[in-house]
């Protein structure tokens with residue numbers, strides 16, 4: 263490959279999420295007289311391969327040699343290259359008919375799990391399960407309104423007729439609405455807490471006996487940056503998501519000795535129907551301004567974190583909340599305007 267071709271080459275951007283491939287990938291690295299160019303190309307090719315350390319990050323050739331080297335990029339032994347990582351596992355994913363939950367369900371199924379798609383939207387849940395089956399995976403829909411505590415308990419009591427156990431529980435379903443603090447009705451408050459907090463608690467309690475018996479289990483709660491930082495109009499939502507983070511730690515410390523891990527994810531602004539319905543495109547620029555990466559998160563990026571927590575590799579990780587937020591939670595006095603940096607310098611999505 264000529265130097266120009268190499269510099270023009272696009273990094274592989276799709277299909278390289280952690281766990282999304284088996285075997286080896288190769289990056290072409292030009293190592294000539296300009297080490298900066300080589301660095302740049304390494305970054306362009308390898309920066310996108312999340313979670314995979316390079317076994318051989320740099321090959322140093324005499325600077326006079328104008329050549330191309332094939333860099334062998336391999337996952338560490340036994341790491342997330344296993345396309346059957348969750349083979350034989352049974353996963354229950356709530357809110358899996360749409361957005362983040364749908365992506366997590368698809369990704370788990372792709373890695374071999376049998377997925378129970380829980381959602382109140384029956385047709386969408388059936389469609390999601392069918393889509394997974396058509397792609398060669400295993401999935402079934404369970405239509406359930408998570409606002410109804412008694413319905414949850416009935417459904418979980420009957421779940422054994424369809425699934426022998428639940429190995430992985432992803433408490434993803436959630437609802438959001440924004441109101442000024444003095445306009446939050448008791449009904450809105452109760453519904454938000456019922457779906458975002460009480461349902462995860464009940465589902466967790468329901469799957470625990472089976473997980474304890476087998477001394478293995480993974481529970482992942484999808485919280486939000488709003489559970490860590492207050493947000494305008496998010497009295498009910500933010501409170502429910504903060505409590506979900508607290509609940510994650512509560513369960514985690516009592517379940518560690520049973521081989522069960524419990525972790526939470528705090529996504530930033532994710533491009534899903536939820537965020538589009540909530541604010542519409544007119545508010546998008548406000549979000550993008552306060553996010554250091556200046557773009558929406560993709561459902562796939564949240565799913566990658568969920569699949570990590572659900573994996574064998576995360577066996578000693580529990581009680582944690584991971585921000586998948588483009589740097590939002592890390593930022594305090596975040597003022598791009600301070601240096602008059604034009605928006606064009608922001609990295610592309």
Ligand SMILES: NC(=O)c1ccc[n+]([C@@H]2O[C@H](COP(=O)([O-])OP(=O)(O)OC[C@H]3O[C@@H](n4cnc5c(N)ncnc54)[C@H](O)[C@@H]3O)[C@@H](O)[C@H]2O)c1
Pocket residue numbers: 356357358359360361362363380381382383406407408409434435436437438457484485486487528529530531532533534535536537
């Ligand atoms: N989209 C974001 O920007 C964002 C940011 C942070 C956190 N989150 C969290 O991620 C999770 C998923 O959000 P999303 O953006 O994918 O939303 P979404 O609206 O695209 O999907 C949510 C799914 O949950 C289901 N659901 C809602 N209420 C339910 C109920 N009572 N019973 C059963 N199913 C129910 C819906 O039918 C839908 O399929 C939520 O917990 C949300 O709070 C989202």
